[in-house]
Amino acid sequence: MRIVIAEDDPLLREGMAALLRAESLDVVAAADGPDSFLDAVEEGRPDVAIVDVRMPPTHTDEGIRAAVEARRRRPGLAVLVLSAHVEQAFAGELLAGGADRLGYLLKERIGRVEQFLVALHRVAEGGTAIDPEVVTQLITRGRADTGLERLTGRERDVLALMAEGLGNTAIAERLVVTDGAVHKHIGEPEAGAVGGLPPAAESGFALG
Numbered sequence: 360m361r362i363v364i365a366e367d368d369p370l371l372r373e374g375m376a377a378l379l380r381a382e383s384l385d386v387v388a389a390a391d392g393p394d395s396f397l398d399a400v401e402e403g404r405p406d407v408a409i410v411d412v413r414m415p416p417t418h419t420d421e422g423i424r425a426a427v428e429a430r431r432r433r434p435g436l437a438v439l440v441l442s443a444h445v446e447q448a449f450a451g452e453l454l455a456g457g458a459d460r461l462g463y464l465l466k467e468r469i470g471r472v473e474q475f476l477v478a479l480h481r482v483a484e485g486g487t488a489i490d491p492e493v494v495t496q497l498i499t500r501g502r503a504d505t506g507l508e509r510l511t512g513r514e515r516d517v518l519a520l521m522a523e524g525l526g527n528t529a530i531a532e533r534l535v536v537t538d539g540a541v542h543k544h545i546g547e548p549e550a551g552a553v554g555g556l557p558p559a560a561e562s563g564f565a566l567g
Contacts, residue, residue, distance in 0.1 A: 360483055363405040364389040365396035365422060366441070367414050375409065375469060382476065391415075393425035400429045405436065407483045412442040437482040441466050462488030 362384055366372040369391070376386045388399035392415045400408060408429055414421040426438045437460035444465070462482040468490065469475050478488035513534070520530045531538045 360407060360480075361385045361387050361403065361405040362479075363387055363396065363399045363403055363408045365391075365393070365399075365408065365410040365414065365425065367391050367411065367418075371466070371469070378469075378472065378475075379479075393421045396425050397429060397432070400433055400436065404433070407437040407439060407479065409439045409441065409479070412440055412446060435460070437485075438462070439464060439479055439482050439488065441469070459487065460485050464488065464490045465492055 362379060364372055364375055364379075364386060366375065366389070372389050372391065376389045379386050387403035387405055390396035390399050396408070396410065396414075399405075408426065410422045410426045410429075412422045413419060414425065423440065426440055430436050430438060439462040441464055460482050462478050464475070464478055468478065481488045516534060517530060520533055527538050531540065534540075
């Protein structure tokens, strides 16, 4: 697996690179800004890009914009976005073009090496990795403006289990329903109530 890292914090950038190389993964470049990141994607032809949401010069949404542009230039590129906090708008912007081969993790997951690597491999294999904390905050905050009050009891059950880090099969087993039913319930709350996010979790994400 060929990987490009985009992170302006040198300690975190080099720490991630060392961690991944210790796992026998090929880190072809470690960039400190959006421009050098896009150059590295062009030259290194990575399979996966790990990108910080906030990067120079303004430390607002440069990382997200660079990730979207990298996917435009290199279709099929898997992207794992890292953020210090849950930022629903950025997650929605990233996922707006489709959820395949995409992930959104809080940076604290990097310290939980096994979980970080699970997410990395999941997006590399074509899946989706959404941090359970993102789902948790969508459930517990902003109910008035997310439309969560319109969810059925079963849809709330599905979102709660997603927040625990369960994938589709585990959710189906817990609720004693089919995988297809879980797909249906995941699509409905995310598209209709959770900040405009598409049914990103259909590929599942097992953190926990």
